[in-house]
Amino acid sequence: MKKRVVVTGLGVVHSLGTNLETFWSAIKEGKNGIKTITRFDTSDYPTKVGAQIDDFDPTVCIDKKEAKRMDLFTQYAIHATHQAITMAGLDLSTVDPYRAGVIIGSGIGGIETLEENCRVLFEKGPKRVSPFFVPMMIANIASGQVAIKFGLKGYNACVVTACATANHSIGDAMRVIQNGYADIMISGGAEASISPLGFSGFCAMRAMSENPDPESACRPFDKNRDGFVMGEGAGVLVLEEYEHAVKRGANILAELVGYGCTCDAYHITAPDPDGDAGARCLELALEDAGITPEMVGYFNAHGTSTPLNDPLETKVVKRVFGTNIAVSATKSMTGHLLGAAGGIEAVITVMALKDGFLPPTINLRDPDPECDLDYVPNQGRKKDIEYAISNALGFGGHNGALLFKKY
Secondary structure, eight states, rough: OOOOOOEEEEEBTTTTTTSHHHHHHHHTTTOOOEEESSOOOOTOOSOOEEEEOOOEEEGGTHHHHTTTTHHHHHHHHHHHHHHHHHTTTGGGHHHHHHHHEEEEEEESSOOOOOOHHHHHHHHHHGGOOOEEEOHHHHTTHHHHHHHHHHHSSOEEOOOOOOOGGGHHHHHHHHHHHHHOOEEEEEEEEOOOOHHHHHHHHHHHHOOBOOOOOOTTTTTBBBBBBOOOOBEEEEEEEEEEEEHHHHHTTTOEEEEEEEEEEEESSSOOOOTTTTHHHHHHHHHHHEEEEEEEEGEEEEHHHOOOOOHHHHHHHHHHHHHHTEEEEEEOOOOOHHHHHHHGHHHHHHHHHHHHHHHEOOOOOOTTSSHHHHHHHSBBBSOEEEESEEEEEEEEETTOOHHHHHHHHEE
């Protein structure tokens, strides 16, 4: 029999807040975390906005010297993990380190480190490239550094499935606990791609919004949407085997009861317009939990504000759940954190269950006729729900769905 998995801690780093309390309060109020980019000169870029973090201090929980040897995405991951472990009330000195593991993914990894060392190579030659270049850049280093920082010697891995990364990381961590390989898993996603190269790549694809107004650039399900808006940060959960959590008197926030994972096998960037694999992914999460679609009261959509995603995801939701479900795209407030998106959206989904509050989809002024569900437009609402899903899609056709239950 599969072991039960519960959530006992949450951590988040974002422009809306570098702690859970501030972040969740901003989400409930429908605040916009998107602003004009100031980290680099965007004069030659069609995209000018993003959910840039301006007030992050890595030395809160990382030694100053060590922080200099970490890319920003790893610093975000450690900071969010520190919050989540603190919230969970975990005394790691009493935990078997081989029964505690980490799966923190990143879609891009250390792109700022890559940019800087390429510049050094071209300007000063190969002998001036940093010896820390590779271990700062590689995507798995966030999981590795978190393990080092907190002494976690158990199952450790890194998932890289583009924008579905964090959902797959959390789902895979759930399986590790269910199958008896760990009692505790730290899981989520971290990303720091607001950089010249990161922007250049997505702008070249014409994937990002070219609306220069940060207050209206990200508008999921709206007829006037024109692309996603990039965000950065991290979202991390402490997942724990139920009996282990109860035995130590943990404050259980929610139960993770279902996980679905499929691939469109259709196109490198575009979702399959039939939506078959996307729908099957959601069905697998429901089957995993042993519940029926009408029991799910809230759906946190991938909701990217792109022309292709939003009507396709609407179609998939209607196919599985019908029209009687509340849906919101919190990327309207957070921007799209790529590999970390599912991490902060899992945090939001857990808090929606815990507080009985459905966050809004802001900037929804002129709905697309093809997007005809209840998207909790512009203002959140109180509603007690028992089950909620967080959905994610990624380049390569990756689909990942997490199903949480109120505790």
